[in-house]
Every structure is written in structure tokens, then in C-alpha cells.
Amino acid sequence: MREKILQLKNISKAFPGVQALEEVNFDLETGEVHCIVGGNGAGKSTLIKILAGVYSPDGGEILLDGVRYERFTPHISRDLGIQTIYQETLLAPTLSVAENIFLGDSLINRNGVVKWKEIRARAKEILDLLEVDIDIDAKVRDLGIAGKQAVQIAKALANESRIMIFDEPTASFGRKEVDNLFKIIRTLKQRGVGIIYISHRIEEVFEIADRISVFKDGKSVAHHDSKEGLAFNTLIHEMVGRSTNQFYDRERVPVGGVVLEVENLRGSDVNGISFSLKRGEVLGIGGMVGSKRTELLRLIFGADRLLSGTVTYKGKTFQPKSPLQMMKKGFCMVTEDRAITGLLMKRSLKENIMICKYSKFPQMFLNMKEEERITRAEMERLSIKAKSPDQLVLNLSGGNQQKAILAKWLLTNGDIFIMDEPTRGIDIAAKEDLYQLIVEIAKNGGSVILVSSDMPELVCMSDRILIMKDGSLAGELLQENISEENIIRVIVGG
Amino acid sequence: MKTENKRLIKLKFSQTTLLFALIMMLVVAITCVSPSFLTWRNIRNVFMQNAITGIIVASMTIVMIAGGIDLAVGNQLSFLGCLLAVLINKGIPEGWSVLIVLAISTLLCAISGLIIANTTAQPFIITLGFMSVYKALALITAGGSDIPIRSFQWLGQTQLLGVIIPVWIFLFLFLIVALVLQFTKFGRSVYSLGSNEQAAYISGIPVKRLKVIVYAINGLFIGLAAAAMLSRLGSAVPTMADGYEMTVIAACAIGGITLTGGEGSALGSFLGLLFLGIVRNGLNMMSVPTFYQYLVNGTIIVIAVLLSNYNSRKKA
Ligand SMILES: Nc1ncnc2c1ncn2[C@@H]1O[C@H](COP(=O)(O)OP(=O)(O)OP(=O)(O)O)[C@@H](O)[C@H]1O
Ligand SMILES: [Mg+2]
Numbered sequence: 001m002r003e004k005i006l007q008l009k010n011i012s013k014a015f016p017g018v019q020a021l022e023e024v025n026f027d028l029e030t031g032e033v034h035c036i037v038g039g040n041g042a043g044k045s046t047l048i049k050i051l052a053g054v055y056s057p058d059g060g061e062i063l064l065d066g067v068r069y070e071r072f073t074p075h076i077s078r079d080l081g082i083q084t085i086y087q088e089t090l091l092a093p094t095l096s097v098a099e100n101i102f103l104g105d106s107l108i109n110r111n112g113v114v115k116w117k118e119i120r121a122r123a124k125e126i127l128d129l130l131e132v133d134i135d136i137d138a139k140v141r142d143l144g145i146a147g148k149q150a151v152q153i154a155k156a157l158a159n160e161s162r163i164m165i166f167d168e169p170t171a172s173f174g175r176k177e178v179d180n181l182f183k184i185i186r187t188l189k190q191r192g193v194g195i196i197y198i199s200h201r202i203e204e205v206f207e208i209a210d211r212i213s214v215f216k217d218g219k220s221v222a223h224h225d226s227k228e229g230l231a232f233n234t235l236i237h238e239m240v241g242r243s244t245n246q247f248y249d250r251e252r253v254p255v256g257g258v259v260l261e262v263e264n265l266r267g268s269d270v271n272g273i274s275f276s277l278k279r280g281e282v283l284g285i286g287g288m289v290g291s292k293r294t295e296l297l298r299l300i301f302g303a304d305r306l307l308s309g310t311v312t313y314k315g316k317t318f319q320p321k322s323p324l325q326m327m328k329k330g331f332c333m334v335t336e337d338r339a340i341t342g343l344l345m346k347r348s349l350k351e352n353i354m355i356c357k358y359s360k361f362p363q364m365f366l367n368m369k370e371e372e373r374i375t376r377a378e379m380e381r382l383s384i385k386a387k388s389p390d391q392l393v394l395n396l397s398g399g400n401q402q403k404a405i406l407a408k409w410l411l412t413n414g415d416i417f418i419m420d421e422p423t424r425g426i427d428i429a430a431k432e433d434l435y436q437l438i439v440e441i442a443k444n445g446g447s448v449i450l451v452s453s454d455m456p457e458l459v460c461m462s463d464r465i466l467i468m469k470d471g472s473l474a475g476e477l478l479q480e481n482i483s484e485e486n487i488i489r490v491i492v493g494g
Numbered sequence: 495m496k497t498e499n500k501r502l503i504k505l506k507f508s509q510t511t512l513l514f515a516l517i518m519m520l521v522v523a524i525t526c527v528s529p530s531f532l533t534w535r536n537i538r539n540v541f542m543q544n545a546i547t548g549i550i551v552a553s554m555t556i557v558m559i560a561g562g563i564d565l566a567v568g569n570q571l572s573f574l575g576c577l578l579a580v581l582i583n584k585g586i587p588e589g590w591s592v593l594i595v596l597a598i599s600t601l602l603c604a605i606s607g608l609i610i611a612n613t614t615a616q617p618f619i620i621t622l623g624f625m626s627v628y629k630a631l632a633l634i635t636a637g638g639s640d641i642p643i644r645s646f647q648w649l650g651q652t653q654l655l656g657v658i659i660p661v662w663i664f665l666f667l668f669l670i671v672a673l674v675l676q677f678t679k680f681g682r683s684v685y686s687l688g689s690n691e692q693a694a695y696i697s698g699i700p701v702k703r704l705k706v707i708v709y710a711i712n713g714l715f716i717g718l719a720a721a722a723m724l725s726r727l728g729s730a731v732p733t734m735a736d737g738y739e740m741t742v743i744a745a746c747a748i749g750g751i752t753l754t755g756g757e758g759s760a761l762g763s764f765l766g767l768l769f770l771g772i773v774r775n776g777l778n779m780m781s782v783p784t785f786y787q788y789l790v791n792g793t794i795i796v797i798a799v800l801l802s803n804y805n806s807r808k809k810a
Binding site: 301303322323324327328333335340341342343344345346347351354355356358359360363364365366368408 | 677678679680681682683685686689690692693694695696697698699700756757
């Protein structure tokens, strides 16, 4: 028999200028997965941060096992058995994977010696459950974003707990990693753990949810006690107030001649990759987590040291040396990691949006009026939810931060867009807007290299797909062969 | 809860406003104890006493916002002062001597900038090393004794509108730094570099070159400070500016710059310097013994850093 473990009543939370949560009610039973869906900035992360004790609510109450709390602190929350996997990974970058998983844990024996053997063995065990291929001795800062997310999940799994909260755990996971996570979640359910799960991937929500709550502008606007009979579109409509297709049907653009020729690129993790990109083409790059797709993109953009190989663009053959050089030639790079390579977290939205435009075009003085105007226009175009252009990026919701990264690159008027997981964490309406933007780029004669772990996205957007495996190309799918099955076949097969 | 929200809003008014209010309170308090504090003569004194460090605070503001630090500024200043004195006493025209010193100073800092930009070494450690190098250079140049200069005192003595020229240099440079940080692309890149080097690099900011330029500017300012200081004192002492780095860095920290960079402003550092200067001046006027002055100074720095820590934690 299921019983209620957690109940939130009339929870409100305001930040200067925004009502992030308004009289929200929410509850959780043992052994269930309660999903929260909603647009960017709807207040989902704020709610879970209240449960984790990071924020204290302005009003309302929390009932845990019938005991009433006005607020939690991180300490109380942990002691009560609540584990949170945050949207933004919070790990110690210079420690190893194993150390991170057991950080703050007392795997120290009576003599005060750290039980290294046990730590490493258990870390391995947990990561094997997830079936992610991560070296437990690697430093966390050397992992990609998906790797970090996996470590974050493992860290939460290492602690027995009664309530587990996942805030977009799969945003950069491929199908396989998602399947493994779901397997784990189902086991947890059987053990009676209550799970709160947040995701923008609606098909995932339909797969794993027992109950679904929909948030919009800080309010809980709808609730479904079961997904039986619930239509995909109904849910979308409740979330963003408009309908979308589950499978985006993009407008096709005629593909022109070759514009970019990449020849035998070799970096510390990339082993000699060659391909070409055509005018008006969207070239997808698929592969498993850890297949070094980000590394390839960084090499093309001149961000990492190239060991050998060349790039031919507009008739000139050269070696990418720096992002600035590539930017001036018309390249753009939407990076996957918001906090590390993407944004200046402590600076304003305005500064973040203008940065690339300023670096690309010669100019000595800042134009404050124009900054304000451009930022407001971008906020409008990409529906970035922010109080004002001066709001610190740190205080934006995850999806809105992602949109800020897109905006800063769109402003450079480039021709070649390199996009690494561009839809990571953005809501379904914004996703469609971005797809439309990509088509627009292609129509105007630009080209896009798209790395994505979201298989349907890769399938629906790409004109051609390259598959990477361990830093090499494992195969190529032409338009007529593109399908999820074929991608998986190439990934799994030789 | 409610109070937490209010606090967040208040902090929006920023450390600069807070600091300004603090300075006002300090002025009132000191004036109550010793009324001669708030006289034109004394205020002019405060500025005169802080003009030399002030010049370096101006450039250190840029360095620290960019996420760097330079611990060697004091010893470098002493060394350059000695060098300039030697050049002038050799009979090289004043103008040329100053230009040579400025060039050398800029070059020296550009070298530390180059090292910092091209290795993963911490600026803290690198400049700590340079500190000792400059100390030695100063002693070697001076040959172990003071060097009285035969000319060049005019720069430090001449008054313009009742204020000596070094003060004008200090105010002018500070204004320039404030404007550059606020209104130019260069200033913006300095903030970007300090707040996230990797993101800045990917966004097309030439981070290595920028670091070298930032340190080179610091060198230029140290050279100017050396000229001002030497002509003011009339003689070079090989240890004349030792320990200045403490005041300089403290002023920046009190003004809201963190060691991680990306935050702070020229106005903040200016107020930080003013604050320290007023405290010192006030203590002098109340004839507090020097020993205790160190104590007060130290305590203030610790409190200021705690405050700014608290501040940035709140924001996160
Ligand atoms: N620390 C903060 N200071 C100010 N505003 C904040 C802060 N944290 C969140 N907000 C604001 O509160 C609102 C809700 O943010 P929240 O992060 O909960 O959204 P979300 O539903 O998780 O969105 P996403 O899907 O993009 O992650 C947003 O408008 C955001 O800008
Ligand atoms: Mg969120």
C-alpha cells in the first residue's frame, strides 16, 4: 500500500522581481515517480531547492511523515533522507570520480584511515549499474557534461534515501544512458523510494511517470493522477499554452555545394576525422556519451590544440588556432556546458549576450543604448525569461541560461554554426523555436553541425548524420537512411 | 524568509553604497573626536598621503578584476625609484630618465604577465617570486644606501590649484581607469576574463594577450608612481615602498573586488583606498601609537574580506 510521505501546502517563494512559486501544492507517495513538467522558469528547480533546504519558502508548510516543517536546511533535508540531483552539477572538479561519489561520506575506518579500496569498489559498482563508461580515477573536471551528470546520479545513489529528486538528470544523456537510469529508478520504486522527476523530454515523462504535475509561471496549473488516456498534446498545451508535434517536422532546404572540408583532424582525444559540410546543410553528429564529439567540435573551433589536420573553408586551407580566428571567419560555437564554457555567471544577461558581438567586430567603445535594445530584442525572440537585461545570469533558470548562450552566438551573424547539445534543458516551445531558427540559418545559406544526445531531435533535424565512436568516425547515414534504429545499429555494430 | 528577501534587495544597493555610508560615518566620528580632521588642510593631507598607493590601486583594480594579482608592486616601486634616482644623478635628462623607467617597468610587468598567461602557474606565486627579485634589485641598484637626488624634486613639490601634482596624477589615472572599465570594450573583456576565463576564450576574447596587457598597464602605473614618489621624497630609499602591496590589495578588496575576479569597480577601489586612508589619518590625529595602528588596519582588512565573502555567498 502506498502512503504519502511528503506534502507541500501553499508554498510560495519570491525573488526580487519574480514570484518563482505561488501557493503551490504538491505531494509524494512512497514507491512512485511524480513528474513535474513546465516551461523554462516555471519554478520547478525552485521547488526542489526548497525541499533540499537551499531556499526557504516565504510561506506555506512542508509535511514529512505528517510532521510539519516551516522550512528545511540542507542538513535537515539530508538527515530526513532526501537526496537531490541538481540541474547544474555540483561536484569537486579536482577530485576523482570515486572521491566525488563518496564525498562527505564516512568511509573512514576506526583508525581514521580512508577506506580507498572499498570506496573504489563501490564507486565502480554504482557506475556499472548505470553502465556508463567512466574511469573512476579520472578527475571530474576532465569529464564531459554527461559524465558529470552520471557521477552526480551515482553520488545520490550511494546514499540510501527515502526521497530522491532528479532535476533534468538526462538532459545530455543518450537513449542507452536513459534506459539504464530508468532501470535504476524502477528498482528504487520497488524499494519504496519516492521519486520526484523533472524533465523537458516529454516522452521520458510518459515513460516513467506515475503522476504528473504541470507548473506554469510559478503555479501548479494541472495535475494528472495517471498517464492513461493523457494525450501528449494536452500536456504540452497545459505547459506552454500552445500545441506542438511530438515529432517536429522540419521544412527541408535544398543543400548546396561543399563549404567546409575537415581533413584528418587529430587532437589528444580525436583520431583523424575527415568530413565535409555543405551549404544549407544540417549535419548531425551522433554517438554515445564519451565518444568525444565535444572534443571534435572544440578542435574545429580552435579551442583546443590541434595535433594535425586542416580545415578548408572558402577556398583557404588552414589550421584552426583560436576561437577568435574562427569567429572572424564566420564560425559560431554553442557550447554544451553552461557554467564552464558558456556563460559569465556573475555578470548580467546583457553582458553575456553582447560578448561575442563585441569580440567579433572592431569597436572601441561600448554602446549602452544598443546593448539594452539588442538584449531586449533577443529576450523577445527567444523568450528568455528575465527580470531585465541587467539581471545576473546566475539567477536565471537553467533553460533561460541556455537560451542566453544561443542568443550571444546568433548575434554574430555567422555562417557555420557548431552546436553542442543546443536544446539541453530548454522547454518544448523554445525547442521548436530553436529548430525553426536552425532551418532559418540553413535557408539563408548557413550550415549547422549539430551534436545531440536527443535521438528524435537528431533524426528530425539532420540532413545527414555522422556517428562517432571513441574519437573516430564509425559511420555515416544519408538522408534516406536516417532513423533511430540505424543510428543505434552503427553505434552498437562494428 | 521575509527578512532574507529584504537583505537581498539591500545588497543590490551594493558594497559601494555601503562603503560610502561607512566612510561618512567614519568622518563624522573622527571629526567629533578631533575637529581639525575636517579641514581643507587635512583633507588635502589624506590625498597627499595616498596619492602614490592610489596610482597603483588604480591599475591593481584592473589586474584583480581580470582575476590576477600582483604582490610585487611594492618592491618593484622601490626598485624603480632607486633606478630613476641613479639615472637622474648620472645626468640623463629628467624626461628621458622617466621614460626609460616607465619602459622598463612596463616591460617587467609584461614579462610576469607573459609567464602567467602562458603557464598554469598561479599569479600569486609568480609575483611572490618577483617580489624577492625586486627587493634584491632595489638593494643592488642603490648599493645598500639611500640616494638623494640632485634635481627632479619639482614634480612632487609643485602645486596646481593648491594640490601637489602627484595627487592630480593619481586622480587623473583613476578617472581614466574608471572610464575604461565602464565604457570600453577593453574594460568589458577584463570583467569577462575575470568572471570566466574559459567562456571568455570561447567567446573570442584573446585571453593571453589581454593578460599581458593588463599586467603591462600595471607596470606603467608603477613606473609613474615611482617617479611621483621619488620626486616627492627627494631621495630614493631601497625599501621605500616595501609593503605597499598590502595597502593596495586591501583597498581593492574592501572596495568589493574578490580574488577570483570578475567583480568590483574603480569607484569601489577608490572608496576602499579612501577608507583606509581616513582610518590611518584619524588614528594619527588621535595620536594612536603605530603598533596599535597595525592592529586596527589588520582588523579592518579581515572584516572587509569577511563582508565581501558574505556578500558573494548571498548572491549565489
Ligand atoms: N536565486 C535567484 N534569484 C533571482 N531569481 C531567481 C533565482 N532563482 C530562480 N529565479 C527565478 O525564478 C524563476 C523560476 O526559476 P526556476 O529555476 O525554478 O525555473 P525552472 O522551472 O527550473 O526552469 P528551467 O526549466 O529553465 O530549469 C525564474 O524566473 C528565475 O529567473
Ligand atoms: Mg530548472
